Every structure is written in C-alpha cells, then in structure tokens.
Amino acid sequence: MNDMSRLERVVETKNIKMECRDCQVYYGETHAIKDVNVDIEEKTVTAFIGPSGCGKSTFLRCLNRMNDTIATARVEGSFRLDDEDIYDRRVDPVQLRAKVGMVFQKPNPFPKSIYDNVAYGPRIHGLARNKAELDEIVEKALRRGALWSEVKDRLDAPGTGLSGGQQQRLCIARAIATEPEVLLMDEPCSALDPIATAQVEELIDELRQNYSVVIVTHSMQQAARVSQKTAFFHLGNLVEFGETGQIFTNPVDPRTESYITGRIG
Numbered sequence: 001m002n003d004m005s006r007l008e009r010v011v012e013t014k015n016i017k018m019e020c021r022d023c024q025v026y027y028g029e030t031h032a033i034k035d036v037n038v039d040i041e042e043k044t045v046t047a048f049i050g051p052s053g054c055g056k057s058t059f060l061r062c063l064n065r066m067n068d069t070i071a072t073a074r075v076e077g078s079f080r081l082d083d084e085d086i087y088d089r090r091v092d093p094v095q096l097r098a099k100v101g102m103v104f105q106k107p108n109p110f111p112k113s114i115y116d117n118v119a120y121g122p123r124i125h126g127l128a129r130n131k132a133e134l135d136e137i138v139e140k141a142l143r144r145g146a147l148w149s150e151v152k153d154r155l156d157a158p159g160t161g162l163s164g165g166q167q168q169r170l171c172i173a174r175a176i177a178t179e180p181e182v183l184l185m186d187e188p189c190s191a192l193d194p195i196a197t198a199q200v201e202e203l204i205d206e207l208r209q210n211y212s213v214v215i216v217t218h219s220m221q222q223a224a225r226v227s228q229k230t231a232f233f234h235l236g237n238l239v240e241f242g243e244t245g246q247i248f249t250n251p252v253d254p255r256t257e258s259y260i261t262g263r264i265g
C-alpha cells in the first residue's frame with residue numbers, strides 16, 4: 001500500500017468515541033460479560049442485539065457506570081471516553097452521566113413539570129446563567145426531542161400526564177438537555193406503539209448528526225433500520241461486531257446467523 005492509499009483509509013475511518021477493552025462483569029459469582037472489546041464510533045448508531053439474558057443491558061450500563069449502582073456487580077477492564085478512563089477514581093459518575101446520557105426501557109419522567117424534567121440536568125450542572133438561558137436550553141432540547149410543538153403551551157403540566165410515547169420523547173429531551181456526547185438507550189421503544197416507535201426511530205437518526213447513540217433492542221428490524229454498526233451478544237460473549245448491513249446479510253459466525261434467522265433467541 002502506498003502512503004496515499006493508507007492516508008485515504010485513515011480519513012475514511014470514523015473517530016472512536018468510546019474504547020472498551022477486556023471487559024468483564026460479574027454479579028457475585030455469575031460471569032455476565034466475558035472479554036468484550038468494542039469501539040463506539042463518533043456520530044454513529046450502534047445496536048446491541050442478542051437473546052434475552054445475553055448481557056446487552058449489563059454491557060450498556062458499563063458505558064456510564066450505571067452498574068456502580070448495583071451492589072453485587074463488579075466491572076473489570078478498560079473503558080475510555082475520548083482518552084479518559086471513565087472508571088478512574090477522579091471521575092465523578094454524575095458528571096460522566098451528563099456526558100454519557102441514558103434513556104431507559106420504560107419512560108420514567110420525574111414527578112415534576114415538563115419544563116422541570118428537562119431543566120433538571122442543566123440546573124444541577126450549572127449550564128444556564130439565568131432563567132432566559134435555561135428557557136432556551138429547555139426549548140432546544142424539546143425541539144430536538146421532537147416534542148416541542150406538542151407541549152409548548154403546557155410546560156407547567158406534569159410530565160407524567162403525557163402519553164407513553166410523549167413521555168419517552170420527554171426522557172430523551174431530558175437526556176440531551178445536558179448536551180451528552182454519547183446517548184445510551186436500553187430498549188427505548190419497547191413500551192411504545194408503532195407510531196411513537198417510528199417517531200423515536202426518526203429522532204435517533206437525527207441525534208446521530210451530533211452524538212454517538214448506543215441502542216439495545218430486541219427488534220432486529222429496528223436494529224437494521226436505525227443502526228450503522230451492530231454487536232451480537234450471546235451468553236455474555238460478544239460474538240460478532242461489524243457493519244449492520246454485513247451482520248444482517250452476511251454474518252460470519254454461525255451463532256449470529258442462527259439468531260438473525262430466528263433459530264436461537
């Protein structure tokens with residue numbers, strides 16, 4: 001290879017946002033994640049797929065130290081965001097979670113107004129100097145969450161009074177209000193109807209312009225629709241990781257093929 005073609009290949013490669021090496025997770029004696037290595041690229045949607053109990057959510061939770069909140073969980077390995085070790089003792093998990101935000105399976109708005117749900121993160125992280133700036137942040141997050149037009153006249157109403165799909169978009173707006181660099185989504189559409197699902201999927205595609213998105217999904221159709229990279233997990237192992245198109249049309253490992261053709265899972 002001459003220097004020019006090597007350079008072109010470098011330019012084509014997207015930047016790595018998170019680098020995970022030799023990752024292990026134990027719950028007491030249970031070895032739930034085994035020797036997993038993954039690179040999460042910038043401005044890319046990465047899907048984690050695999051049968052129930054294979055470790056998708058456990059691995060996702062490693063990426064913003066949510067496993068710290070589970071007393072029996074022990075995480076080993078190297079997890080770097082840009083070039084920072086996120087498990088370093090000096091890293092404050094609360095600050096980390098502003099950079100690596102999370103949206104859960106069930107919409108979980110706080111028992112507060114729509115406005116206060118979105119303003120929560122910016123307030124605790126001191127992102128606004130005054131009310132006008134906070135209003136601006138809230139509006140921007142709700143617009144990006146594709147919810148603004150539906151709620152702009154009732155920002156003081158409780159977030160819990162919205163429909164399920166609206167609540168999930170509110171939770172997405174809440175997560176993006178702190179301008180995270182990575183957004184983790186754990187089956188974000190499992191409680192939603194097809195219309196709300198389509199809205200959230202469209203939103204995920206838009207978020208990719210600015211963020212890295214990692215989504216755990218049980219729906220292979222969803223993984224194929226929204227992601228550019230797919231990781232297939234099985235029994236705590238990362239079996240295959242690659243371009244979504246390749247994983248779904250030409251998987252290398254027979255276990256991946258069995259799963260995507262419906263023989264395991």
Ligand SMILES: Nc1ncnc2c1ncn2[C@@H]1O[C@H](COP(=O)(O)OP(=O)(O)OP(=O)(O)O)[C@@H](O)[C@H]1O
Nearest residue numbers: 027030032051052053054055056057058059070072
């Ligand atoms: N809090 C916990 N305490 C003990 N074991 C756990 C805990 N959470 C998960 N596990 C175990 O770790 C393994 C991986 O679980 P995990 O929830 O990560 O899988 P998953 O692929 O996300 O599953 P699903 O698709 O059903 O949500 C399973 O064996 C599970 O029983």
